[in-house]
Amino acid sequence: MEKLKQTPAWINLEHHAPLVKRYHMRDMFVADKNRATKYSLDAAGIHLDYSKNRVTQEVLDNLFDLATQRQLAEKISAMFSGKKINTTENRAVLHTALRNFSDKPVMVDGENVMPQVKATLTKMEQFTVDVHSGKHTGYTGKAIKKVVSIGIGGSFLGPKIVTEALKPYWHKDISVVFVANVDGCHIHDVLNTCDIEETLFVMSSKSFGTQETLQNTLSAKAWFLNNGGNQNDIAKHFVAVSSNVKAAVDFGMAEQNVFPMADWVGGRYSLWSAIGLPICLALGYQHFEALLHGAYDMDCHFQSAPFDQNMPVILAMLGIWYRNFMGAQSHALLPYYHYLRGLPAYVQQLDMESNGKIATLDGRTVDHGTGPIIWGSEGSNGQHSFYQLIHQSNLPIPADFMFPINVPSLSDEKQERENQTLHHQMLASNCFGQTQALMQGKSFEECYKDLDGKGLSDDERHTLAAHKTMAGNNPSNTLVFDTLNPKTLGALIAMYEHKVYVQGCIWGLNSFDQWGVELGKVLGNQVLDMIQGKSSMNEADASTQALIKRFLQQ
Structure with a gap:
């Protein structure tokens, strides 16, 4: 080309x-x-x-x-x-398959992904019905009243914005709140509003290893265990959206409470996938399906x-x-x-x-x-x-x-x-x-005319008209x-x-990778190791070293 x-x-x-x-x-x-x-x-x-x-x-x-x-x-x-149009990561880009209501198959590496998509939607629907009906309860048998969705980036913004935008359609017995920032103030404030017996946590991380999401989930888990829950109760109060099922199960979640994500779903395009589970819980599955239909x-x-x-x-x-x-x-x-x-x-x-x-x-x-x-x-x-x-x-x-x-x-x-x-x-x-x-603006001549009879000198009218003039054409x-x-x-x-x-x-761009974001994650983890004494600060530039030292001194 x-x-x-x-x-x-x-x-x-x-x-x-x-x-x-x-x-x-x-x-x-x-x-x-x-x-x-x-x-x-x-x-x-x-x-x-x-x-x-x-x-x-x-x-x-x-x-x-x-x-x-x-x-x-x-x-x-x-x-x-x-086709694998995400060339730098050798991936297909198929968020559109997540809302495909035609009977046409969608093939990736010779496999039709639509049965997998439909199975996940069915699982989301059933879980939503179970929570709303009271079939899925907290560990003491009380109905779930609050959902805390933990994620970041697309795993956070998509569900949050959709849920917020559709407030008139919220389920009357469920409230959903979102936590993304690793700033401990956020998760602290949210947990202070939660009743341990009636709260469900939805952790969304494709790898089950995103630093901010994992730490917020660990904080939520610690809060749960320190306030009457035990390890055996976690399956009633924690579910995950992830492609790493093993990590979620090792965390304590029941395998049936892990909702899968495919490799070909990009984070900022993922609200249509199981990442949309908080939307289902907030609105009801029928409204989530209407979102997909639109x-x-x-x-x-x-x-x-x-x-x-x-x-x-x-x-x-x-x-x-x-x-x-x-x-x-x-x-x-x-x-x-x-x-x-x-x-x-x-x-x-x-x-x-x-x-x-x-x-x-x-x-x-x-x-x-x-x-x-x-x-x-x-x-x-x-x-x-x-x-x-x-x-x-x-x-x-x-x-x-x-x-x-x-x-x-x-x-x-x-x-x-x-x-x-x-x-x-x-x-x-x-x-x-x-x-x-x-579009229209207001011309100098129009502004000048508006000042007629205001008791201004001609010079004053010219000056003030210049300030009031808007070219328009925006x-x-x-x-x-x-x-x-x-x-x-x-x-x-x-x-x-x-x-x-x-x-x-x-x-001529690849619109589906995000190497700048990835670099920030890598360097953030490296600096955390330096702060925690796991690696030498000498590997960082002088400015970063000085900032770390200032943080540690305080």
């Missing part, structure tokens, strides 16, 4: 970029009354309006040509068919829709346009729904861990921008803080706005329902108004859905997964 910057479409886009930078989106909307309709589409329960982007039809055509020239269709097929619907759309009608592809190629041709360094995610407030952190890991790379698949150093910085917060809070930067920065900051048309009623009282309706109308007005303000996508139910959330997360993969394909 030819180098990225030598593809005809890339060369054409380099030509178009300086021309488009002269255009303002206000003029684009004036010139094309149908722009909003033309640049919007629906897929898997999500409506995307991408009309507020600094693109012309020529730019979009070249972006889709670039996808074709980078053999995107073939690469999509390779992922879904189980992702499957987006998978089908992604595989079948032409590029110019393909939601993940459109979002990905717009991101390529801003990152590589328009000078953007970051991308903001702005959910206008309180329960969806954790999504920016989830996509941050998904995107930055996948495409924060400098080496192409063939080992060359890239000569183009790759993964952007992903950040964001819930609306409308962000409007009163960082939106200022988006409105008046001299760097483009593309943004995704997300909004549910309907939200679950929080009360049966008429007055409270009416009050909730007012809240939601205000939230909608802020969401849609901000996308308009970012791009955004608006993602609207009827309601954030489990199925819609599954589709939304899958959409971002596929967007990230598409961008990795264009940039």
Whole structure:
């Protein structure tokens, strides 16, 4: 395959970029009354309006040509068919198989993995039913009331964000809390809220050896044993999600309480696997299955829709346009729904861990921008803080706005329902108004005119108008859905997964390894050995030695 910057479409886009930078989106909307309709589409329960982007039809055509020239269709097929596209680890990438509701087999090394996937789902369903029904109890016979999920990275963020986002669907008798940070304050605070007889711990670690997860689990085990439990009771209160069954059994867990993970499930793509057990326990299996169905619907759309009608592809190629041709360094995610407030952190890991790379698949150093910085917060809070930067920065900051048309009623009282309706109308007005303000801006002339009759001198009016001026022309996508139910959330997360993969394909990256993360784990373990006196500090650099000595002295 030819180098990225030598593809005809890339060369054409380099030509178009300086021309488009002269255009303002206000003029684009004036010139094309149908722009909003033309640049919007629906897929898997999500409506995307991408009309507020600094693109012309020529730019979009070249972006889709670039996808074709980078053999995107073939690469999509390779992922879904189980080819080992994670080349540096020689692994298939099959999180999509975990939500495959077709009758088609998915082959890895000549074996159909779907029976294994279905068996794990059946096991998760039965365990969830047993906990919710009271069949699986604590060691004293009391029903489980609290689940403590212990993991880190994808084993933590995915289940936490999904559970948080779907709060209206929580099971009434179960609360689920999450522990990730190895900071002892976190596990201490959580354990102080637990009743030993009614608490279930779910430890999620593919290797059963992740440092932070293992230590937090050992702390939970010590708490359990020091407060009335014994080794024989552990099987009633501890379960594991891991590919290392032996280590879990040696820990004291019953083998039937170990939920398997396959080698081809990457951490940040793993919520669809047994890593999603806390989601099942929080919501009920039927809602977890609906989550899978939503992702499957987006998978089908992604595989079948032409590029110019393909939601993940459109979002990905717009991101390529801003990152590589328009000078953007970051991308903001702005959910206008309180329960969806954790999504920016989830996509941050998904995107930055996948495409924060400098080496192409063939080992060359890239000569183009790759993964952007992903950040964001819930609306409308962000409007009163960082939106200022988006409105008046001299760097483009593309943004995704997300909004549910309907939200679950929080009360049966008429007055409270009416009050909730007012809240939601205000939230909608802020969401849609901000996308308009970012696109439209406010010219110097408009600001100057607004100051007429304010008792200011002409110089004062000019100065103040300059401060109030906002150029606008800030791009955004608006993602609207009827309601954030489990199925819609599954589709939304899958959409971002596929967007990230598409961008990795264009940039020529392996989006499924994470060697930077691995280095941090290795060095962290080495420093721990130095702190504990198991190895010499002389192996570390002078700064690290000084920090270790300061820690030990205190």
